[in-house]
Every structure is written in C-alpha cells, then in structure tokens.
Amino acid sequence: MENLGELIRTLRKKQKLTQQALAEQYGMSRSTISGIENSSISEIGLRKVEAILNGFGYELTAVPRQSTRPTLDSLKKVNFHG
Numbered sequence: 001m002e003n004l005g006e007l008i009r010t011l012r013k014k015q016k017l018t019q020q021a022l023a024e025q026y027g028m029s030r031s032t033i034s035g036i037e038n039s040s041i042s043e044i045g046l047r048k049v050e051a052i053l054n055g056f057g058y059e060l061t062a063v064p065r066q067s068t069r070p071t072l073d074s075l076k077k078v079n080f081h082g
Contacts, residue, residue, distance in 0.1 A: 004049065009037040011056040026051055 012022050012033075019033040028048065035041025036049065050060045 005037045005039045007058075008033075008049075008052055008056075011058070012037075015056070022052070025055070 012019070017025075019037070020030045022028075023030045023033045026048065032041065032044070032048075036044055036052075046060065053060050
C-alpha cells in the first residue's frame with residue numbers, strides 16, 4: 001500500500017489539488033486522504049482507492065507477486081554449463 005499512497009500523492013500534486021479538494025471530490029475526509037498517502041491508515045476500502053485512481057486515469061489491478069526464490073521450473077530453464 002506504500003507505493004499506492006506515494007502514487008496518489010504524486011498524481012494529486014501534478015493536478016495541483018490539495019488533500020482537502022481531493023477528499024471533497026470523493027466524499028472523504030482530508031485525514032483519510034492523508035492516511036492513504038502516508039500509509040498510516042489501518043484500513044481503507046478498495047472502492048475508495050479505486051475511485052481515486054480512476055479519477056486520475058489509472059486502473060487498480062492485481063498481478064502475481066514475483067517470488068524471491070527461484071522455482072524448479074525457472075532453474076531448469078537456466079543454462080549453467082553455457
């Protein structure tokens with residue numbers, strides 16, 4: 001959620017919007033917007049975040065996480081003996 005908050009802050013500032021203006025646009029409090037941007041809010045509904053992102057022309061999507069450890073299949077594809 002940290003990167004998401006940073007993205008929303010960046011997009012808001014590019015549009016020269018205050019946190020209060022963004023909050024009013026989506027029926028939220030300024031402290032909610034601040035919490036999203038600073039990743040300090042304990043729970044935030046996905047619909048709220050999705051609405052904000054859609055307003056900036058972005059789409060909320062889920063992608064598989066890259067594993068930090070290789071899988072057996074990925075190791076089989078590596079040519080260790082050149």
